Amino acid sequence: MALDIKMPALSPTMEEGTLAKWLxxxxxxxxxxxxxxxxETDKATMEFEAVDEGVIAEILIEAGTENVKVGAVIARLTVEGEEETSSPTPAPEPAPAPAPAPAADGPAATPTARKLAEANGIDLAQIEGTGPKGKITKDDIEAAMGGGGAASVTGARPPQPAPSPAPTPAPVEPSGERIIASPxxxxxxxxxGIDLAQVKGSGPNGRIVKEDVEGFTPSAAAPAPPAAAPAPAPASDPAVEGGAPFAEEKLSGVRKVIARRLTESKQTVPHFYLTIDIRLDPLLKLRAELNKSLEPDGVKLSVNDLLIKALARALIRVPQCNVSYHGDTLRRYSRADISVAVAAPSGLITPVITSADTKGLAAISTEMKTLAGKARDGKLMPHEYQGGTASLSNLGMFGIKQFDAVINPPQGMILAVGAGQQAPYVVDGEVKVATVLHASGSFDHRAIDGADGAQLMEAIKQLCENPMGLVV
Structure with missing residues (x-):
């Protein structure tokens, strides 16, 4: 029998996705x-595994198709119980007895192709298959019917429907060979207006597929048929009058989600911001000492690792800020899961360090490196980027001094940190040169009051300037 393979929901929030590649x-x-x-989901590109054993009978959604709804049938699988290589009984001749079934060693064809051929009185023995190992596909039968498929046929007997306009013949190369291309x-x-004879196919048996046509550039020696001249653009068109040249590209699924969620955040979440200066020298000194002791273990702590721990511990000290807003309810969390912003090729993504308040610095560092690598490769699993009770965004490595980040709903706050810079700083009543870091907290005023946010920022400052609290 045949089973439908449906677009899976690879995350709880996934409603549609892009079928990036068939393997x-x-x-x-x-x-x-x-x-x-x-x-490609709303967060990452993920692999889709087979659940049942069988033969791929039909692929309904082409690679590269966007906005495929969860639950849509994308392919069909022939499993045990349906003879995938048996031939159907040919269409009966106008005679008293039906024609006998062909031998079991008839031409290889997909079940869909066989049904279509039987319904239209087409002899499979006369079809040239374009599938793997010469297998006859649905497109080959449609080509034999004049429907734009990819096969060649001789001697097939079509049914006798009412007269209709003659079908457009399949394109043919100058040599006389039929051009194989998907509908x-x-x-x-x-x-x-592209001449398919000039396009090189990358599909099975040299078949021309969508990507070949979309990526085709006509050569000077064999230009494509000229298209009709476009109507002149109005004088106010900025791309024509004084506009800079540009190229358009479609938004990825990840970029669409970023655009939608951050727009919703700025439009619906009442942000307020609190900024504080932190003397970073004690934390840098502790980091150097810890890295020296951890060197034999292959662990090297970053400033960001210590800031993750500082934010997590501060949230436990000020539990009024370890919350999220949900309409008529407020969720208060007993542990601190820190979402850390990572810049990936597809866009911003925030893998989560769970229980960061109780994990050691070496464990946080190792886990963060692993998650960041998976984020950049688009290999994060849903449980690795979903959740989080607060977020941390660090642009200090780019020399940014200070910035305000956008809250990631439903979280109640996000901490934005810039680069540590040498500056005058009062230490024990004396002005000294110190490494000063500017940290800015963005808070959801529906869930967190200004005084509570100020307490959290003060707790972060104390933990960074007295960092032994991060290792005990």
């Missing part, structure tokens, strides 16, 4: 646990 083709045999596709590729080529 299997029609005719491939898969087993439970095999990786079938890569799917979608042909539609795109027709819209763009």
């Amino acid at each position: 299997v083709s029609v005719g491939d045999t898969v087993q439970s646990g095999d990786i079938m596709a890569e799917i 979608l590729a042909k539609r795109i080529a027709a819209d763009k």
Whole structure:
């Protein structure tokens, strides 16, 4: 029998995704646990595993398709119980007895192709398959019917429907060979005025697919048929009159989510900001001493590792700020899970250090390096970036002195830290040169009052200037 393979929900918040890449083709045999596709969710690109064992009978959604709804059928799998290589009974001739079934060693074809051929009276023996190992696919049958598929056929007997306009013949190379292309590729080529004879196919058996047409650039020696001249743009068009050249690119799923969530945050969350100066020298001294002792273990602490711990401990000391707003309710957390902003190629993502208030600095450092690497590679699992009771964003490595971050709802606050810089600072009543760090907290005023936010910032300052509290 055939099973529908549906677009999975790879995270609790996922409603749609991009089918980034198929790792299997029609005719491939898969087993439970095999990786079938890569799917771009609202946070990362994740691998989709097969659940059942069988043969890929049909792929319904092409690679690169965006906004595929969760639950939509993306492919079909033939499992035990359906003869994937058996041939159907040919369409009956106008005779008293039906035609006998062909031999079991008939041409290889997908179940969908067989059903379509049977319904239209097409002899599979006359079809040239373009699938893996010459397997006949649905597109091949449609080509035989004049529907824009990729096969060649001779001697097929179509049914006798009412007269209709003659179908447009499949494109043919100058040599006389039929051009093999997917129906979608042909539609795109027709819209763009591209001669498929000039396009090199990257699909099975040299088949031209959507990506080949979209990435095609006509050469000077063999230009594509000229398109109709576009209507002149109005004089006010900035791209024509005084506008800078630009290239457009579609937003990734991650970038769309960032745009939507941060817009909602600034429009619906009443932010207020508190900034404080921290003398960083004691923390830098402790870091140097700890790194010297941890060197044999291959651990090297960063300033960010210590700031993660400081924020977590401060949240436990000031529990009024370890909260999140949920309409008519306020959630108070008994542990501090810190979301740490990481710049990935696809956009900003925030892996979470859970229980950062009780973890040792070496454990935080090791875990943060692992999560940051997975974030940049787009390999984070949902449980590694979901949740968090507060966030930390650090732009100090870029020389930024101070900035205000946008709250990540439903969290109640985010700490933004810049670079430590040499500056005059009063120490024990004397003005000395010290390494000063500017830290700014953004707070949700629906959940946290100004005085409570000020207490949290003071707790962070005390922990950084007296850092032994981070190791005990």
